[in-house]
Structure formats: C-alpha cells, structure tokens
Amino acid sequence: MKIIIVGTGVMGITHANAIKDSEILSLVGFVGRNFEKTKKIAESFSTNAYTDIEEMLSKEDVDILDICLPTYLHEYAVSMAIKYKKHIMCEKPFTLSCSLAERLSNKAKNAGIRMMVLQVVRFWPEYVSIKNMIDKKVIGEIQNIYMNRLSTYPKYSSWFRDPSKSGGGLYDLNIHDLDYLYYLFGEVKSVYATGQKSSKNSYDAVTANIVFVRGITATVECNMDIKGEYPFTTCVRVIGELGALEYNSTSRYDDNFDNVKYNELILYLEDKKPNKIGVTQYNPYQKQMEYFARCVLQDKDPEIINMNDVVYVLKMIKAIEKSLETNNVVFDI
Known part of the structure; x- marks a missing residue:
C-alpha cells in the first residue's frame, strides 16, 4: 500500500525507516514546511517532497496518510485526508x-x-509479552500495577513546551501508560492525582492513582521535565496473587560514563527463582503500521486500538487533570 508521511521530524523519520523494511507498505513521499529540508530527507529515501498536503494529495496516488505532525496540526491534516478519501494513521496524542x-x-x-x-x-515487544502473560494468568488474578515514564523535555523541537500545542507531559508522555492500562483493564471507576504545574503552565510531573471497574488499582508516574542528562526510563510492575512481573528499561552510565542500554523483563513466582523472560525483538513502529495496512486491505476497523479507545483515554486524562485542579477524587470519567 502506498503511504505519504506528513512531517519531517523525529517521528516522521522513525516511520520512514520502519516502512523501508516493509513488504506491504511503500513510501511515496514526504510533506514538510521547509522544502530544502524535506527534499533532502525525501532524497535519502528515494521518494518525493512536497510542502503542501493538498497539493500532494491532488497529485499522488496514495492509500494512507501518515500524520507525524505536532499535535495542534493534526486536525487540518486529518481533514485533508478525509476530503481526498485517504485512510489515516496519526501520531498520538490525536x-x-x-x-x-x-x-x-x-x-x-x-x-x-x-x-x-x-x-x-x-x-x-515487552508490553505485548506482559499483556499475554496477564491474559494467561501466569501470575494469577492481578491485584495492582505500577508504571512510570520519565524523561527530559525533547530538545529537538520547541512546540513541546507550549501546553496549548502539546498538552505537556500529561498528554504527550503520560498518555502511553494510561492507554496501555485501559488496554489491559478496561474502564475506570475513579482517579486521584497529585502534581504541580511547570513554569510553562502544564502538568509535566504527575502521579495518578487509578481504580478500575474490575477492582484493580494502578499507580502511574510521569515526569517529562527532569533536568540534566536523565535517560528515558520506563517501568511496569504487575503484582498478582501468584507472583509478579517487572519490566525496566533505561540507560545506565558505566565507569567510563558511556551510555549503556538496560532492558529486562523478570517473572517472579513463589518457590521459584526469578526468571528473565526472553522477548523476541522487532520494530514496533513497523508492526503497528503494517497492522493498520492489513486492516485497510481487509476493509475492517482496527481492533487492537480503535477510535473509541482513543476518546476514552482522552477522558481519563481529563479526569486526571480535573483531580489535579480540584485536589479531589474524580468519578465521572
């Protein structure tokens, strides 16, 4: 299937590299504001460059528009895709x-x-493995889960620091873990969150306590504004009646102050030694894009993530935001 990438930033290049190795996706071109930059990137992928979405859509035979623009520009790009009857992949937050x-x-x-x-x-890969083990009740019925996602602010673009454009850490970073929790456990009964606004008036450091309708509890920590060369860090710790799963991913500095990647998923069960789970690695960006392409080819809506999920997760964020503003437990998700 033929695909155009709208956006020439980090995610646009990430998607292009994923498409390069795909057998079912073919990159037709890039759309970017700066023609010289866009042309240089397009040439490196042996494809075409445009500065206007509508011009590109009127000229190119394309099946899918892949939107990798800043969040505040998504509406226009989606509207153009709908106008020209093109299927849509869009980066988060929608x-x-x-x-x-x-x-x-x-x-x-x-x-x-x-x-x-x-x-x-x-x-x-690791998050897929965790879900599979939860579904198979490897650690029994789930009692609670802790997740974190910690980083510095992206240095490659200034729009992230404008909450009217990005939403700040709560929308741009925390959304990943909130989306995954909804994927695992479904609808939410209540949320209570603590945190404070940054100098840019956005919630970049937040800890949310969530109770799901199923009775499972979760604590989710997000910080997008850690100073210094703090490495991008994530953790998932799932506690069940029979044991625990813990995934940690970060970068550590060795004695020579070289950045060393650390990525490990451990299974803990009673009366057994900890078991490091081997997880088959693949490009998750390629996996998700090919999944969507197959859905289009089969003329069906995506099931792994659908637009109802997207809206509900935004409602979770709004509830957390309300809790932060009122210092109260929020029940109306």
Whole structure:
C-alpha cells in the first residue's frame, strides 16, 4: 500500500525507516514546511517532497496518510485526508479535546475512511509479552500495577513546551501508560492525582492513582521535565496473587560514563527463582503500521486500538487533570 508521511521530524523519520523494511507498505513521499529540508530527507529515501498536503494529495496516488505532525496540526491534516478519501494513521496524542477527537472520528467513519491513532506501546515487544502473560494468568488474578515514564523535555523541537500545542507531559508522555492500562483493564471507576504545574503552565510531573471497574488499582508516574542528562526510563510492575512481573528499561552510565542500554523483563513466582523472560525483538513502529495496512486491505476497523479507545483515554486524562485542579477524587470519567 502506498503511504505519504506528513512531517519531517523525529517521528516522521522513525516511520520512514520502519516502512523501508516493509513488504506491504511503500513510501511515496514526504510533506514538510521547509522544502530544502524535506527534499533532502525525501532524497535519502528515494521518494518525493512536497510542502503542501493538498497539493500532494491532488497529485499522488496514495492509500494512507501518515500524520507525524505536532499535535495542534493534526486536525487540518486529518481533514485533508478525509476530503481526498485517504485512510489515516496519526501520531498520538490525536487531539487535546475529546469533542474534537469524536468529531474527527465520526467524520472519517461517515466518509468510509479507516483511521488509527498510533499508540505504539500496544505493539511494543515487552508490553505485548506482559499483556499475554496477564491474559494467561501466569501470575494469577492481578491485584495492582505500577508504571512510570520519565524523561527530559525533547530538545529537538520547541512546540513541546507550549501546553496549548502539546498538552505537556500529561498528554504527550503520560498518555502511553494510561492507554496501555485501559488496554489491559478496561474502564475506570475513579482517579486521584497529585502534581504541580511547570513554569510553562502544564502538568509535566504527575502521579495518578487509578481504580478500575474490575477492582484493580494502578499507580502511574510521569515526569517529562527532569533536568540534566536523565535517560528515558520506563517501568511496569504487575503484582498478582501468584507472583509478579517487572519490566525496566533505561540507560545506565558505566565507569567510563558511556551510555549503556538496560532492558529486562523478570517473572517472579513463589518457590521459584526469578526468571528473565526472553522477548523476541522487532520494530514496533513497523508492526503497528503494517497492522493498520492489513486492516485497510481487509476493509475492517482496527481492533487492537480503535477510535473509541482513543476518546476514552482522552477522558481519563481529563479526569486526571480535573483531580489535579480540584485536589479531589474524580468519578465521572
């Protein structure tokens, strides 16, 4: 299937590299604001360069629009794809507004267009393994889960620090873990969150306590504004009646101050030694994009992540935001 990438930033290049090794996706070109930059990138992938989405869509035979733009530009790109009847992949967060997300989703659905927001954690090898083990009750019934996602602010673009454009850490970073939790456990009964606004007036450091309708509890920690050369760090710790699963991913500095990647998933069961789980590695970006392409080819909506999920996770974020503002438990998700 033929695909155009809209956006020439880090995610646009990441997606292009994923498509390069795909047998079912073919990259037709890039759309970017700076023609010289876009042309240089396009040439490196032996494809075409444009500065205008509508011009590209009027000229190119393309099946899917892959939107890798800053969040505040998603609405325009999605609207153009719908106008020209192109299927849509869009980077997260889809929007900062539940009503806008619903409106765009309904507009695409009514036009017969398939759309998927790229919540890549649902396709990430270790997170897929964790879900499979939870579903198989390897550690029995789940009691609680802890997750974190910690980083510095991205240095490659300034728009992240404008909460009106990115939503800050709560929307741009925390959304990954909140989306994964909803994927695992479904609807939420209540949330209570603590945190404080940054100098940019966004919630970049948040700890949320979540109770799911199923009775499972979760604590989710997010910080997108750690100073210094703090490595991107994630953790998932799942406690069950029979044991625990813990996944840690970070970069550590050795004695020579070289950055060394650390990535480990451990299974703990009673009366057994800890077991390091071997996880088959693959490119999760390629996996999610090919999954969507197959859905389009089969003329069906994506099941791993659908637009109802996207809207619900935005509602979870709004509930956390409300709890932060009121210092109260929020029940109306």
